[in-house]
Amino acid sequence: MMRDAWVIAKKDLTIEFRTRSGILSALVFALLGLVIFYYAWDPTAVASIDLAPGVLWVVFTFSGLLGLNRSFAIEQSERAIDGLLASPASRSGIFLGKALANLVFVAVVQIVAIPALVLFYNFPIARIAIPLMGILLLAAIGLCAVGTLFSSMAVNTKLAELLLPMLALPFFVPIVIGAAQSTAKLLSGRPAIEAMPWLKLLLAFDLVFVLGCTLAYPFTIEE
C-alpha cells in the first residue's frame, strides 16, 4: 500500500513539476494574500506581528485549497482516474498517494510563503523556527487528509471545484484555530507548555482524520 502511494505521489508531482501551473498560481496567490492582508488592517492600531499568525494560517488554508482542487481535476481529462482505479494499486494506496502529493504541494508553497511572511511582517522566525515547522507539518497533514477526500468527491459533482471549499472549510476550522493559537503563543514568548493543548488537538485531528479519510475513500468509488 505504501509503495502504491509512493508511485502515485511521484506521478502527481512529476505532472506538477512538468507543468508548474498549479504550484505557480498557488505561490502567487499566497504572496498576494500576504500583501493584501497587510492593507486590510490599520498598521498604527494593530502591530503587524500580531496579525502574522492569523494571516499565515488563513493564507495557508486557502492556497492549500487551490492545490487540493487540482489533485483530482487532473485525473478528469480522458478519464485518467479509471486507469488509476483499474491499476493494481490499492484504493487506500491511491488515496494516500494523492494526499502525499498534496502535502508536498502545500509544503512547497509554505517554503516560499514563510520567508515572505518574515520579510513583510517582520516575523521573528529565528526564535520559533523549529516548533513552527512542527505545527506546519501537523496542520498540513490534517488539511491534506480531509482535503484530498473531499477533492475526490467534489470533482464528480455538478458544482465541481465550487463545492470543495464549502465541504472542506468547516473541517479546517479546528486546524486553523489550533495552528494560529499555538503560533501566537510561541510568538509572544510564552513557555512552550502553553501551546501544548493546541498541539495535542492538532495531533488528535491528524490521527482521526488520516485514518477516517483513508477508510472512507474506497466507499466513494464506484464498485
Added chain:
Amino acid sequence: MWWRPLPMPDNAIYYHVAYGIGLSIYLLYGISLFVRRSRLRT
C-alpha cells in the same frame, strides 16, 4: 422599606420577535413539505 426587588427587565420585544420568527420557520417548513409533495403528485 429600605429594600425592594429590582424591577423586572422590560425585554418583551425580544421574546415576541423570537416566538414570531421561530414559530414561522416551523410553519413555513411544514407548508413547504406539503407543497413539495402535492407538486410531485401532479
Added chain:
Amino acid sequence: MKTWVLSIAAALAVAGTVIRAIFFTPFEVVQGPAQKIFYLHAPAAWVAFLAFGLVAIASALYLWLRDERLDRFAESSAEVGVVFTTVVLITGPLWGKPIWGTYWTWDARLTLTLFLWFIYVGYIVLRGAIDDHSMRARYSAVLGILGAFLIPFIHLSVYLFRTLHPMPIVLKPSAPSLPGEMLTTLLMSFLSFTLLYAAFLQARYRLAGERDVVEAAADAR
C-alpha cells in the same frame, strides 16, 4: 388518514406548549419575558443534535447495508435538522441581546451550533449536486459520518479558545435552575418539539420516497 396522525399530534402538542408558555407560565424575575425564549431555543438545540446524530448513524448503516431507505432517512433528518438549527441560531441571539448585552458572542456552544449549520448545509448542497443515486448516497454517507467526527474537534477548539481567553463574567451563560411551573413548561416543550421533529421527518421521508418513485418512472421511460 393514518399518515396524518403524527403531524396532527405534533401540531396539537406544539400549539398546547406554546399557549402554555405564553399565557400560563409566569415571567422569570431576573431575566424577565426574554427568558421564555428558552422554551423555543433549548428544545430546538436538542432536536438539532438528535437529528444530526441520527444522520451519522443512518449513514454508517447505509454504507454497511446499502439500503436506500437508510439514505432517504439520512437525507430527511439532515434537512429537518438544519431547520431546527436555524431556529436555534435565530432565537439564541435574540435571547442573548437582552441577557448578555450582545446579539453575538463567540461562546463555545453558539459557535459550535453555527458550524453544525455550515456542515449540514454543505451536506444538502452536496446531495443537490449529484444526480446518480448510488453515488449521492455514498458521498453523503461519508460526509454524514465524518461530520459527526468533526463535531467534538470543533467543540474542543472553540472551548479551548474561549477558556484560554478570559471573557467578561457577564457573558457566561447561566445554567437556568427553574421553579416547578417553568420546569413543567420546559419539559413539555422538549416533548412536543421532539414530536414535531418526528412529524417533519416522517413527512420528509415520504416525500423522498415518492420523489424516488417518480424519478425511477421517468428514467424507465
